Amino acid sequence: HPIKTASAPWTDSTLPLLAAGYAWLPDRMRATDGEPVRTRLLGRPVIALRGPEAIGFFYDERHVKRTAALPGPVLDTLFGRGAVHTLDGDAHRVRKAMFLALLKDGAGVSALAEHVAQQWAKASTEWQDGRDVVLFDEAAVILARAVCAWVGVERSDEAYRRVAEDCVAMVDGFATPGPRHWRARAARKRQEEALVAEICTIREGGELVSDSGTALEVVAWHRDADGRLLDPHTAAVELLNIIRPTVAIAWFAAFAAHALHRWPAHREPLRKDTGSRYARAFAHEVRRFYPFAPFVGGLAVSDLTWRGENIAKDTLVLLDLYGHDHDPGLWDSPYRFDPQRFTDREPGADELIPQGGGDPARGHRCPGEDITVAVLSTLVTQLADLDFEVPDQDLTIPLSRVPTRPRSGFVFRAVRER
Numbered sequence: 001h002p003i004k005t006a007s008a009p010w011t012d013s014t015l016p017l018l019a020a021g022y023a024w025l026p027d028r029m030r031a032t033d034g035e036p037v038r039t040r041l042l043g044r045p046v047i048a049l050r051g052p053e054a055i056g057f058f059y060d061e062r063h064v065k066r067t068a069a070l071p072g073p074v075l076d077t078l079f080g081r082g083a084v085h086t087l088d089g090d091a092h093r094v095r096k097a098m099f100l101a102l103l104k105d106g107a108g109v110s111a112l113a114e115h116v117a118q119q120w121a122k123a124s125t126e127w128q129d130g131r132d133v134v135l136f137d138e139a140a141v142i143l144a145r146a147v148c149a150w151v152g153v154e155r156s157d158e159a160y161r162r163v164a165e166d167c168v169a170m171v172d173g174f175a176t177p178g179p180r181h182w183r184a185r186a187a188r189k190r191q192e193e194a195l196v197a198e199i200c201t202i203r204e205g206g207e208l209v210s211d212s213g214t215a216l217e218v219v220a221w222h223r224d225a226d227g228r229l230l231d232p233h234t235a236a237v238e239l240l241n242i243i244r245p246t247v248a249i250a251w252f253a254a255f256a257a258h259a260l261h262r263w264p265a266h267r268e269p270l271r272k273d274t275g276s277r278y279a280r281a282f283a284h285e286v287r288r289f290y291p292f293a294p295f296v297g298g299l300a301v302s303d304l305t306w307r308g309e310n311i312a313k314d315t316l317v318l319l320d321l322y323g324h325d326h327d328p329g330l331w332d333s334p335y336r337f338d339p340q341r342f343t344d345r346e347p348g349a350d351e352l353i354p355q356g357g358g359d360p361a362r363g364h365r366c367p368g369e370d371i372t373v374a375v376l377s378t379l380v381t382q383l384a385d386l387d388f389e390v391p392d393q394d395l396t397i398p399l400s401r402v403p404t405r406p407r408s409g410f411v412f413r414a415v416r417e418r
């Protein structure tokens with residue numbers, strides 16, 4: 001069928017993207033009936049795709065590569081230089097296997113969720129005095145403590161708060177110029193330096209012989225496709241690529257609280273939940289419904305054709321994640337928050353893609369989805385178990401801000417244990 005692409009491919013969309021945030025790509029897609037959108041970002045030609053077929057095309061390494069695709073300001077804040085996100089081919093597969101061995105469902109994931117449950121229980125006893133609690137901030141600290149213990153990094157009480165604040169800053173400042181961006185850079189530098197020191201200390205202790213080490217040990221002794229250990233800085237970057245996104249589950253925690261507050265009928269099924277089936281469904285729906293990662297991108301490996309549309313080599317190819325998860329052609333009433341979508345079944349791999357699509361072992365799909373779902377279900381269960389009041393506050397979630405969250409961070413008060 002005829003391809004309708006958005007007009008004005010020569011117009012640079014960097015400023016409209018910064019201004020419209022999450023709405024930018026879906027709005028452009030709506031104008032083309034979901035067909036590819038052509039534009040420019042930072043002066044580079046761009047084509048944006050969406051839909052199940054586009055996922056297969058995008059995650060085929062013969063089509064789209066990641067080397068040199070991410071702008072420096074994103075690497076210096078969100079991911080780090082030399083990160084797995086920037087690799088292709090064998091180099092990517094071998095590095096990715098390290099992440100998957102650490103992060104896929106199994107004993108490790110349950111242990112991390114257990115750490116989170118314990119940290120929440122400890123923190124919630126301190127909330128009983130009726131003070132105002134900012135859920136987003138507290139969740140970040142709970143997650144920082146839990147993930148640091150889990151990866152094998154010990155810190156003082158004060159330093160855990162710093163880890164939480166720095167990880168939040170790295171995520172908060174990657175997509176925007178100005179003070180948020182400079183905070184993000186400083187935060188990354190500080191945390192990378194601290195982890196380089198940890199990596200060096202571990203290496204002085206002698207090579208890990210068993211394959212059941214902590215994430216710190218596994219990363220310190222990981223050998224890349226070329227058979228060499230990671231240089232200490234790259235090792236620190238990858239360790240931070242486990243710690244930072246785990247702390248970032250605080251965004252979903254704040255969204256989950258928002259959903260429970262807005263649609264309180266979900267509280268009872270969560271309280272009565274056995275085997276955390278409802279909590280998992282709720283976690284999936286939070287990941288689908290709320291805006292977090294807008295899209296992913298890479299560069300066209302060569303001159304390509306996508307459904308009759310020519311894509312020149314080195315074009316930036318974007319895959320619309322947020323739009324996919326709200327596409328009325330793929331979801332029944334996509335703007336209705338409804339965990340029932342997932343109570344009887346787990347979502348299909350390319351059905352729900354808030355953390356990327358395709359096969360995580362072969363492509364760049366997030367290796368942290370099992371952790372995200374397990375940890376978020378744990379947090380949702382604990383949140384539903386608390387009795388609290390929600391004072392007047394600004395709970396709007398501005399779509400123009402990337403990443404966004406309820407403006408107040410979700411404040412609650414007068415907590416009583418059930």
Ligand code: HEM
Nearest residue numbers: 084085242245246248249293296355356364365366367368
């Ligand atoms: C990659 C989202 C949590 C580790 C990604 C990608 C997205 C994403 C969109 C890129 C996919 C692509 O390029 O195709 C999220 C969101 C999370 C989250 C929204 C919620 C907090 C986690 C967690 C971990 C993690 C908990 C680790 C414990 C990674 C790594 C990559 C990645 C290492 C790079 C994979 C690669 O390049 O092959 N994530 N993620 N993420 N994520 Fe996550």
